[in-house]
Amino acid sequence: MNTDSFSAQQRHNRGSNRRAHMRETLLQSAKSMFAERGYHDTSIAEITTRADMGVGTFYLYFKDKEEIFETIIVEGIEHIKTLVQEEVASAPEHKFETFFRSILKFAYSDRELFRIALTGEGQKQIAVRAYGSVNDGIIELLNDAVERGYLGNEYPLELLAHFLTGMLNQTVIYWFMFDEPKSDAMADYFIAFLKNGVPSALFDV
Amino acid sequence: MNTDSFSAQQRHNRGSNRRAHMRETLLQSAKSMFAERGYHDTSIAEITTRADMGVGTFYLYFKDKEEIFETIIVEGIEHIKTLVQEEVASAPEHKFETFFRSILKFAYSDRELFRIALTGEGQKQIAVRAYGSVNDGIIELLNDAVERGYLGNEYPLELLAHFLTGMLNQTVIYWFMFDEPKSDAMADYFIAFLKNGVPSALFDV
Amino acid sequence: MNTDSFSAQQRHNRGSNRRAHMRETLLQSAKSMFAERGYHDTSIAEITTRADMGVGTFYLYFKDKEEIFETIIVEGIEHIKTLVQEEVASAPEHKFETFFRSILKFAYSDRELFRIALTGEGQKQIAVRAYGSVNDGIIELLNDAVERGYLGNEYPLELLAHFLTGMLNQTVIYWFMFDEPKSDAMADYFIAFLKNGVPSALFDV
Amino acid sequence: MNTDSFSAQQRHNRGSNRRAHMRETLLQSAKSMFAERGYHDTSIAEITTRADMGVGTFYLYFKDKEEIFETIIVEGIEHIKTLVQEEVASAPEHKFETFFRSILKFAYSDRELFRIALTGEGQKQIAVRAYGSVNDGIIELLNDAVERGYLGNEYPLELLAHFLTGMLNQTVIYWFMFDEPKSDAMADYFIAFLKNGVPSALFDV
DNA sequence: AATGAATGAGTGTTCATTCAT
DNA sequence: CATGAATGAACACTCATTCAT
Known part of the structure; x- marks a missing residue:
């Protein structure tokens, strides 16, 4: 590999990294804006301003507002799915319980994502898909x-x-209002409920 | 009471009834529009057209679009609450179970209301309030x-x-997709789940 | 006819007149803007500003920019056509000559219209239609x-x-540059050319 | 002349030729785009893509979109002018007739050019200049x-x-719609009209 | 009270042009 | 020279809201 082709490679990588970085910055910016103000009350200009870019740049990375919204949800879900699957795979004896503990953990750490999916509307079907x-x-x-x-x-x-x-779903909404219990303790209650349901005495009330 | 004041009273009543009727017509119109097209894709003009009124009339009854949306949710919930409370009161021995059976029954019969609350893009946390x-x-x-x-x-x-x-909540969403089981059978499953949770064998998976 | 229905009628007429007047004002404003700056360099905001109206008002009278452009051309041509036909009809012995004299007369008095048709582009086909x-x-x-x-x-x-x-066509373009000869003298030259063509001696050059 | 300056010269020539070639490619690309889609509906990006260059390159050869448009028209006309002048010079006995036959011939073979001039929305009177x-x-x-x-x-x-x-002018427009008669036959009619004008009987109509 | 014409702020999107590499 | 990513001014169009009648 001579210097020329190396630097070409290098330049390409730099460009490629830059591109990925720009896209990621836009996604983060849009995600936080959508979480704060909702889909309709967020303008492209606000997204790009927060991302410290020009408006036009947005359209170099996403076809339209709808597309970035969908991307946030789909990639976010996909990411959590992967993480959950990994944890589930690593606990083959307790897949069921692990699934819920795991999903609660990652949902807690990415509450913003769920807030968007829940309040985003965007083309109605996206949240449903989530x-x-x-x-x-x-x-x-x-x-x-x-x-x-x-x-x-x-x-x-x-x-x-x-x-x-x-x-x-409702657990995440609960976390919109209260930060406690965190995901571990929450998972304990969640699992307990799944195991036992509500105290049967309640049916005498 | 002289004739004059009588007719004034009468006129007032007529006006009052008329006013209530106009308001109700607008609420029904807005409710069906919101259910069909969502909050943001429904314009005031569409609401008043369906209500067979002039656009300006809308503002004689509601401060803005936000207010009619909120009113639909709040009054709808209030109404269901009343119905549920009546049924619960009439079954003092099984208040807990009756509460859920009752709420599922009325939620099923007023699915439109919940669809609006769910897809209305949590306008200022109204859905949350619901x-x-x-x-x-x-x-x-x-x-x-x-x-x-x-x-x-x-x-x-x-x-x-x-x-x-x-x-x-999710049961209503289920009903957006499938019409069966209807509220009675659904309530049976619901109650069974509450009583027993999930089969404990699942925790060996 | 009682006073009530009379005033209703009156109000309707007033509204109707007003509507026609607004539309006409917009057409005039757009016509002069298009003539001065061309179709693409004229914005809706400029049209409405010159017409002393709000931007939104434009869309109460025309579907879009294209429509007002087409309307100007089509109605303008239609109008001239009517005038020409009247003059031609009133000179049944000299229809041919009258046609050209007449069209030159009205084209001269409405040079703006032709400038728009010639420079307007707009959906390409419109000028062609003209x-x-x-x-x-x-x-x-x-x-x-x-x-x-x-x-x-x-x-x-x-x-x-x-x-x-x-x-x-080219005569009108000539008038974009020079104001003389006016339509009467121009028509004389025009007709003379039609009658005789160019001096045959030219073909010996 | 030493080797250095020779190769410098050579390099310069190569560069010069290359430069001329790039410019020509851009002109051809722009010409065909303008003819197909019109001035305003053609973007610089489309011109450079068709020319297989980067967008930025465009600005190394032309100041702006306006300039390339003007260049196409002016150089195109200049070219035709040269060809016509040659033919006219070679027929010193019939310069007048030859001029029109010649111009019709070259206009027919370069109809694209005229279509651009005609539909280019008289950008700053360029068509007029043409x-x-x-x-x-x-x-x-x-x-x-x-x-x-x-x-x-x-x-x-x-x-x-x-x-x-x-x-x-109108003859070329005629050719936008119909391909016949071709330039030779067309020229016959054209010349005949110039010689005789319209049949005088028409003035009795 | 009822109307609907008028308004104009607000927004998504395009594209000619620049400039760092 | 060549490139194409980045820019932001510009613009068509919508719609909630007002107000004269």
Whole structure:
């Protein structure tokens, strides 16, 4: 490799890194703006100002406002999914419990993402897709349990998955208001609830 | 009372009724528009056109777009709350179970309301407030149970309430996609889940 | 007719007149702007400012920029067409000559219109349509002449019409630069040229 | 001349040729884009992409979009002018007729150029200047004829020139719509019209 | 009270032009 | 010289809100 081609390579890498960096900066800027003010009350100009760029630059990286919104959600979910899958894979004996503990952990650390998905509206379907993704993960888990004989037909799986998704969802909303309990303690309560339901005495009330 | 003041009264009543009727028409129109197209994609002009009124008339009844949105949610929730409280009051032996059966029943019959609250882009946390209301109802119930000794300190009440709210919430979302099971059967599953949680075998997966 | 319905009628007329007046003001404003600066260099804001209205008002009367441009051309041509037809009809013995004298007269008095059509571009086809209209008028005249035996097949009519249209067209361009000769004297030269062509001696040069 | 300066010269020539070639490529690219899509709907990026260059390169050869447009017209006209002058010079007995036959021939073969001039939205009167050039050629011819006593003062020369320019102009427009008659046959009609004008019988219509 | 014409601030998006590499 | 990423002015168009009638 001669100096010329090396420097060419180097320049290309620098350009490539720069490009990735610009894109990431825009994503971060948009993410925080969307979280603070919501999708409709955030303008492209505000996103680029916070990213310290010119307005036009935005359109070098994203087709339109919708696309950056979708990207934030989709990539965010994808990222969490990967992390959760890794943790689940590393605990093959307790996949079910690990799944919920793991998802709560990462949801807590990326609460902003969920706030956006929940309040973002954006093309309506995107938030739905986000939750769909969580739901699908749960269904997969339940199916696996059924196949391996750990679960009967007590409930339609779809429905059970939705109950669990709803609990996760609302837990994040809870965190919008209160910071405690943090994800570990929260997961304990969550799991306890899953195991026992509500105290049966309540049904005498 | 002389004729004059009588007719004035009468006129006043007529005016008053008329006023209430106009307001109601606007609320219905806005509710259906918001449900169909979402908050941001609905214009005041569309609301008044569907209500068969002039645009200006809107502002005689509501301060702005925000206010009618809030009114729809708040009054809708208030209405359901009243209905639920009546049913709960008529079943003093099974208040807890009745509460959930009742809320699922009315939520199912007024799914439009929840769709608006959910897709309305949490305009200034209104949707949150809506769920807050459901949550408050649950907390009240749980407090009552604690006071009467039916419930210990297994979970922080706030948290338990959120789990339950989340389940209710997601159940409505489930109904956006599937129409079955309807509210009665749904309530059976819901209650069963509350009583038993998930099959404990799942924790061996 | 009672006073009430009379005043209603009156109000409606006033509104109707007002509407027509607003529209006309916008058309005049746009026409002069387009003539001065061309289609692309004229903004809606400039049009409405000159018309002493708010920007939004523009869209109460025209769908978009393209539409007002088209309207100016089409209505302008239509208007001139009517005037020319009236003059031609009033001189049944000299329709051919009258047509050109008349069109030159009105083109001179509405030079702005032609400048717009010539420099406006706008959806390319519009200017073409404008000239098409002039051309069609000529063709009609020539066809009539053929049917009545005054014209043989010396030239393809289409072609002859285009020669004449081209002369008219360029005459208006001439007027963009020089104000003289005015339409009457110009028409004399025009007609003389039509009658005699160029001095045949030129073909010996 | 030492080797150094030789190679410098060589390098300069190579550079010079290269420079001319780049410029020409850009002109061709812009010309075809303008012809296809019009001045305003063509972006610099599209011009350079078609020329297989970077956007920035454009500005090494032309000050701005306006300048390349003007260059296309001016150089195009200049080129045709040269060709016409050559043909005219080679037919000293029939300069007048040859001029028109020649200009029609080259206009037909370079219709793209005229389409651009005509639809380019008279950017700063460039199209006018283009026609001015044609007009000037005609005037020169007529002046020559006057000086040599072949032409009297039947018409103001300027005016006569405009009539002829207008006919040429419209002939090209005719060719935008119909491909026939081609330039030779067209020239026959054109000359015939110049010689005879319209059949005088038309003035009885 | 009811109307709807008028308003203009606000926003997404484009594109000619610059300049660091 | 050549490049193309970055820029930001400019603009068409929307729509919540006002106000004269």
